[in-house]
Amino acid sequence: MAELTKEQELSQVAPQDPKTQTPSETRDPESPDSTTGTPTVIVDDLHIVYKVYGSAGDAEKGNAANALMRLLRRQGRPQMKEVHAVKGVSFVAHHGDAIGIIGRNGSGKSTLLRAIAGLLPPHKGAVYTNGQPSLLGVNAALMKELTGERNIILGCYAMGMTPAEVREKYDEIVDFSGIGEFVQFPMSTYSSGMGARLRFAISSAKTHDVLLIDEALATGDREFKRKSQDRIKQMRQSAGTVFLVAHNLDVIEETCNRVIWLHKGKIRMQGDPQEVLEAYNKA
Numbered sequence: 001m002a003e004l005t006k007e008q009e010l011s012q013v014a015p016q017d018p019k020t021q022t023p024s025e026t027r028d029p030e031s032p033d034s035t036t037g038t039p040t041v042i043v044d045d046l047h048i049v050y051k052v053y054g055s056a057g058d059a060e061k062g063n064a065a066n067a068l069m070r071l072l073r074r075q076g077r078p079q080m081k082e083v084h085a086v087k088g089v090s091f092v093a094h095h096g097d098a099i100g101i102i103g104r105n106g107s108g109k110s111t112l113l114r115a116i117a118g119l120l121p122p123h124k125g126a127v128y129t130n131g132q133p134s135l136l137g138v139n140a141a142l143m144k145e146l147t148g149e150r151n152i153i154l155g156c157y158a159m160g161m162t163p164a165e166v167r168e169k170y171d172e173i174v175d176f177s178g179i180g181e182f183v184q185f186p187m188s189t190y191s192s193g194m195g196a197r198l199r200f201a202i203s204s205a206k207t208h209d210v211l212l213i214d215e216a217l218a219t220g221d222r223e224f225k226r227k228s229q230d231r232i233k234q235m236r237q238s239a240g241t242v243f244l245v246a247h248n249l250d251v252i253e254e255t256c257n258r259v260i261w262l263h264k265g266k267i268r269m270q271g272d273p274q275e276v277l278e279a280y281n282k283a
């Protein structure tokens with residue numbers, strides 16, 4: 001796939017509006033990376049809306065009449081609220097990119113990552129991916145009641161590795177995670193940092209087409225952070241694309257070649273890490 005014109009080669013995540021499925025329109029000629037590497041992820045005018053059943057607002061609470069009104073209203077449809085978490089985000093990522101996503105709490109970073117992973121359907125717009133995206137978050141699901149050893153095997157199988165590949169990688173994963181003899185204990189006995197380290201070690205044992213990391217580096221100690229940054233650099237070199245959401249801006253600056261700054265669900269700025277981080281720190 002030399003250019004984006006072969007749209008059919010990109011798998012598409014749950015689009016709802018056929019009018020928006022024109023990824024070639026989303027290329028940003030101004031972007032420093034838009035002409036290098038093969039496109040791996042195209043986010044095209046993406047909107048993500050959460051629907052939540054809300055409770056009563058403060059003005060409606062407090063007395064019997066209001067309580068009765070609330071009860072009566074609930075006899076009809078329950079009150080539903082919408083949270084418009086991502087509002088028209090578009091960008092193109094390429095092989096070899098490590099893209100940092102920054103923004104204040106609630107700006108939509110994790111939502112964007114989950115949408116790229118295909119875990120959230122777009123309300124409008126689309127996400128196209130070339131290859132399998134894998135989301136690595138501190139809450140990524142491994143089975144807590146199983147030992148680290150079992151989880152390594154399960155996790156590797158889940159990523160599509162063969163038994164021979166799992167045997168080959170097993171020691172390296174345990175080593176990298178630094179959990180030592182705890183590998184024989186159930187994950188429920190691990191500290192949150194140990195769990196996060198094991199998840200990172202498992203997920204990064206394989207070369208991913210698109211690896212999405214959500215704050216995974218925030219929990220490790222200094223030594224583990226350094227090791228995981230090196231691993232991310234290696235993954236970039238092996239031609240995958242890495243997305244990294246982290247509040248630690250140093251990690252983003254050292255690891256990423258491009259930064260997207262989200263503000264209230266929209267892209268406020270994107271491009272060279274130093275420039276974007278400087279503007280972000282001044283804001």
Ligand SMILES: Nc1ncnc2c1ncn2[C@@H]1O[C@H](COP(=O)(O)OP(=O)(O)OP(=O)(O)O)[C@@H](O)[C@H]1O
Nearest residue numbers: 050052083085103104105106107108109110111112
């Ligand atoms: N499961 C959910 N249901 C309803 N609303 C949600 C849900 N998850 C997130 N939101 C809302 O969507 C918006 C974006 O949240 P998101 O977690 O993506 O932000 P974030 O930038 O990752 O925040 P943080 O830096 O605090 O992790 C917020 O207003 C949040 O309240």
